[in-house]
Amino acid sequence: MQTREFFKSFIVLFAIYLAGSCAFAGVNLKIVSANGTLSEILVGLGLEKQIVGVDVTSTYPATLDKIPKIGHNRSIAAEGILALNPDVVIYTNQSMLSPNVITQLNSSGKKVVEFKHEYTKEGAIKLIREVGSYFNAKAQAEKMVKSLQADLAKIPNATSPKKLLFIYARGTGTLMVAGTDTSPDKMFLLAGFKNAVQGFNDFKPLTAESLITANPDVLVLFSSGLESLEGIDGLLKVPGVANTNAGKNKKVISMDGQLLTGFGPRLGKAALELSQKAK
Incomplete structure (x- = not known):
């Protein structure tokens, strides 16, 4: 009798646990x-x-x-x-x-x-x-x-960090560069690179003068952003781009936006992809 009552109580308690847990x-x-x-x-x-x-x-x-x-x-x-x-x-x-x-x-x-x-x-x-x-x-x-x-753990150590510049683009009418403390900036550092622009946080409008002064080795854009500029050829027509090391060498990287800046479960994969593409 006691055994039966024990099992009844156990089943009730277990059911309550499952219901609450689920x-x-x-x-x-x-x-x-x-x-x-x-x-x-x-x-x-x-x-x-x-x-x-x-x-x-x-x-x-x-x-x-x-x-x-x-x-x-x-x-x-x-x-x-x-x-x-x-x-x-x-x-x-x-x-x-x-x-x-x-x-x-x-x-x-x-x-x-x-x-x-x-x-x-x-x-x-x-x-x-x-x-x-x-x-x-x-x-x-x-x-x-x-x-x-x-x-x-797979991300290689950079011996001579390149200067990367992230450009947020929605066609030629909207062009912004990422400063320090932004997600692209943090990704550059994680992958072993430097942000080509310093001295400001958040995003600022892209200008030919600031672009030439920064002189990045590599330009980084969202895949959708590069498409909005009609590819690398369109990007090179943006004032100042062709005068940078990145422009002269046509060193342009495009990555999925959520992958590059999401800082979530795929963070390591994103940093590794950036590292490999920016070589």
Whole structure:
């Protein structure tokens, strides 16, 4: 009799544990991600089926293309998110989700969670672990961390660091260069290179004078940015480009934007690819 009662109690307690654990792990949790790196981490944690909405930077893996888009950065509206009826909305301090949107979501009763994201290898690892912990998927998070660390270990040491310059382009009408403390700048340093421009943070408009003064050895653009300029030939027509070492040698690198600047699970792969292309 006591044995039977013990097993009944055990089964009840185990069922309660499973129910609580599964709910927290996101089995029935509907998630909206307002950041490409967070979306990539969620997929790595095995939670892709719970994602009901993503921002436009959520481009990897390709299966995320099938998920409804909520917009980009400050253009994201609360109405679009609420229409998806999520249980939780996640974003990072780099996502720039509007305070008004956050207020609207909180007022509607939705759980809104911000994760801190730093553009360093330590920051990438910390982000993966914190997201994994929040969704009760620590084991899966550690697998991603180990893979990331293995990739980082493959990056060769640079003996004579080249000067790289990142140009953000949306056609010739929008050309910006990345200064210090930006994600491209941090990626250059991680891969063993130098940023050709110093003395300012964030992004500034590209000018022929500043470009010639910086005289980069290599120009780096998003693949979409280079396409918007009609390729390398179009880039060389931008004033000042042809006068730099990079322009003279036609040393131009294009990489997927989310890969290059995401600082997530593929950080090591991105740094390695940049290192190899910039040789």
